[in-house]
Amino acid sequence: MAGFRTHIAVSSGLGVVYGAAAVQPLGFPSEAGLLAALLTAVGGMLPDIDSDTGVPMREMSHLTSVLVPLMLLPRLIPLDLTRETLLAVLLIAYVSVRFFMTYIFRRFTVHRGMFHSIPAMLIAGLAVYLAYGGPDRPLRWLLATGVMLGFLSHLLLDEIFAVDWRGLVPRLKPSAGSALKLYSRSYFATAFCYLLLGGLLYLTLLDHVHGAD
Numbered sequence: 001m002a003g004f005r006t007h008i009a010v011s012s013g014l015g016v017v018y019g020a021a022a023v024q025p026l027g028f029p030s031e032a033g034l035l036a037a038l039l040t041a042v043g044g045m046l047p048d049i050d051s052d053t054g055v056p057m058r059e060m061s062h063l064t065s066v067l068v069p070l071m072l073l074p075r076l077i078p079l080d081l082t083r084e085t086l087l088a089v090l091l092i093a094y095v096s097v098r099f100f101m102t103y104i105f106r107r108f109t110v111h112r113g114m115f116h117s118i119p120a121m122l123i124a125g126l127a128v129y130l131a132y133g134g135p136d137r138p139l140r141w142l143l144a145t146g147v148m149l150g151f152l153s154h155l156l157l158d159e160i161f162a163v164d165w166r167g168l169v170p171r172l173k174p175s176a177g178s179a180l181k182l183y184s185r186s187y188f189a190t191a192f193c194y195l196l197l198g199g200l201l202y203l204t205l206l207d208h209v210h211g212a213d
Contacts, residue, residue, distance in 0.1 A: 004048060010157060011044020011150040018146055032139055036146040042067065043150025046124055047116050065098035075133030114189040116179045119197050121151040126200035155179040
């Protein structure tokens, strides 16, 4: 499979292209293009959060625990919370992701399981869309799509590196097909993934319905 540095390099390059396209020709502000580029780069590292040990798990747990509170800010600021309450909510979000969510991933996921899948890619995108609140839906979809593009680049690279190109006839490695998948051998993991995806799709639909009112 592709190494962690390879995933970072590819998703970062893809982020630069995507962020530039967001500004021109799509017409988003430059700061929106920069944020989209960064989220695309992060999306390319997200699938490796299911690694039990090593650099991928450590780096992604740190990065995600910082990114999630920042993504929640657009939803929290309109609530007119006191400074102390806002800081408390952000700190709770950080601790929850940094420790609780990290424990959940280590305890209940396996590397190249359902977090390496197309449904997981959609979950990541919808989670970003819902977390980044506000009336500017084109911007929210821009960011969500960036995360999904980066996520997809990771899955594609894993499949490309699952082919042994040496020799006259390329051969598939045992890991072939384990990244770009719709289900896994675990019925529980597959069912949970689709239940989560369905819940996020429902919340996204509600968001659009309420926004149209």
